[in-house]
Amino acid sequence: MARKQTPLRPYFEKMADIGKALSDAEVKRSQENVELVKEQVQLIEKETERVKNAGIPAKKVHERGGMTIYDRLDYLVDAGTWAPLHTLYNPKENEEGCTGVVNGIGRIEGRWAVVIGFDNKVMAGAWIAGQSENILMVTDMAKRLNVPLVWLTNCSGVKLMEQETVYAGRRSSGAPFYRHADLNHLGIPILNGIYGTNPAGGGYQGISPTILLAHDGANIAVGGAGIVGGMNPKGHIDVEAAQALIDATRNFKAKDPGRVETHFDQTAYFREVHDTETGVLDGIKDYMRMMPAYDPAMFRVAAPVPPRFPVEDLNMILPANQKRPYDAIQILARLTDNSEFMEYRPDYGREVYAGIAKVDGFPVAFIGNRQGVFPGYPEYAKGAYPAVGGKHYREGLIKQAEFVTLCGRDNLPIVWMQDTTGIDVGDLAEEAELLALGQSLVYSIEQTDLSMMCVVLRKGTAAAHYIMCGPQANNNNAFTLGTPLTEIYVMHGETAAAASYARRLVKEQDSGNDLGPVIGKMNQMIQDYQEKSRPAYCAISGFVDEIVQLPDLRKYVQAFAGANYQNPKSITPVHQMLLPRIIRG
Helix, strand or coil, rough: CCCCCCHHHHHHHHCCCCCCCCHHHHHHCCCCHHHHHHHHCCCCCCCCHHHHCCCCCCCCCCCCCCCCCCHHHHHHCCCCEEEEEECCCCCCCCCCCCEEEEEEEEECCCCEEEEECCCCHHHCCEEEECCHHHHHHHHHHHHHHHCCCEEEEEEEEEEEEEHHHHHCCCCCCCCCHHHHHHHCCCCCCCEEECCEEEEHHHHHHCCCEEEEECCCCCCEEEEHHHHHCCCCCEEEEECHHHHHHHHHHHHCCCCCCCCCCHCCCCCCCCEEEECCHHHHHHHHHHHHHCCCCHHHCCCCCCCCCCCCCHHHHHHHHHCCCCCCCCCCCCCCCCCCCCCCEEEEECCCCCCEEEEEEEECCCCEEEEEEEECCECCCCCHHHHCCCCCCCCECCCHHHHHHHHHHHHHEEEEECCEEECCCCCCCHHHHHCCCCHHHHHHHHHHHHHHCCCEEEEEEEEEEHHHHHHHHCCCCCEEEEEEEEECCEEEECCCEEEEEEEHEEEEHHHHHHCCCCCCHHHHHHHHHHHHHHHCCCHHHHHHHHHCCEEHHHHHHHHHHHHHHHHHHHHHCCCCCHHHHHHHHHHHC
16 A cells, blocks of 8 residues: 655654643733724725726626626636736726736636736726726736736727826836736736627737637627727818718727637637637636646645634734834734644844745745834844834844745745844944845845745834835736735835934024924825825825735635645755755755
8 A cells, every 4th residue: 555745844843832822811912902903904905995986887698698807706716716916906096096907816627826916997997097007016926926818808999098107117007018018028928808899909918818709699800990080180070081980980899800700710719709708708718727736735844734823812912002012923823724833943133033824735935024123123223223023133144045045046936024123223233234145145046046925013114114125026026916005115104204303493493593493394104104004095105015914815815825836836846955954954
């Protein structure tokens, strides 16, 4: 009889337990925190509902016999696996209240994919401001995770009244077509389910993926009826030109260019045509089943198990008060399989933790900030001040750079758990080489070919937000999540006000002037920082890819791990890994 075991069983089968159950007293003390978190969740949910209701009512689409983008996603994606991203993203503050596309990561027929679709309720899926950047973030994610990109195209072309917001900058509406070519070149397939009328830019959006499947009422074309009929050499519209436009429109209304009888029967661009909307989605499912994907058993080092402690505890553990410390390992214990963790150099660089955990049985690296006060540390301060959790010091920066480098060697995906106030400053910090060590960490990240995700639990501040694989880490960061307590700013508002107005205060006082006007400006600056750093603002502006409720964080980590170990670049002969041996010694 054959005997089987998981790879490196002595290291991964049972790792060190972390975390502890919350006591009744802790639960009772945390109820105020739960209510504060709930307030922020309700604000985010209100914003999310507003985006989902953008455009014409879903009822009107249903009355026409059609499906909304949300209906299509519900039918296409395996139940319970959808992890939406960029829901609130709207950096140009469009009057539509969104960027007109809906996207995220989910499983289709058991295989992970990045999925994006035009919201057909919003101007029939028109290109509007901010949409191309949203699409680029999605194509970046498919490229980084090396998993299929699935499109649900229903694009009426550019919103012509605001064409200057869409066309034609370096990262504007033409860029996604080139990015599709890039994905195809890299061997990352793009499946496209095509609905409705897709002229001009919508036509290129329709043709640029790898495999095209169409609804029988769909079309893709270089130009639509209005464009063909609107070609007018006079440079203005008169009655004669208006009549010509009317006649051309009537002629094209019956037969839109680029319809199915052209692109299935003649050009053969459409691989399949279906007479129902769900038929197109079934066709995508069929192709997803053909996609190369490793059986999870190929890389699992243990059977998947949930954490030993409820994920709902996170609303009690993570304080809404940004200055209040907490046990960061208690957070980790609600995210990892069986609440286990194999920590790397725990006594070195005490302000950060790093190590290996299991997520759905897959080995995943975690790096995060510890909180609290560390007397006698850092050594270079020689007792002048104690280390404060959330900040980075010499040892912590070295430890993170070492760990990332070893993860690169062992091909381990990394989850960053940020709650950082910055990097230590002052002459002692400069003498301790913190400026160079921060950049060294960035260099270590860039020198690995790893997928990473980042969670900004509370604070993402100053250069520390950059060095911990923030969203600017374009070659590595698949996506960045915020929480209902996330704040992202270059520094705290009070600190910024002090930095901006300290000399002005001195000057006004020395001149015998009233300090009131300057103090008023300082308080206004603090208020502006507050308004422009809160969770909803971070999501709308694109500082994070999604605001996620704390109990949902594990679902996103599971999606990240599952997608990473599905892709063809995942190969690591696990028995040749160094990190577990280095940790154990």
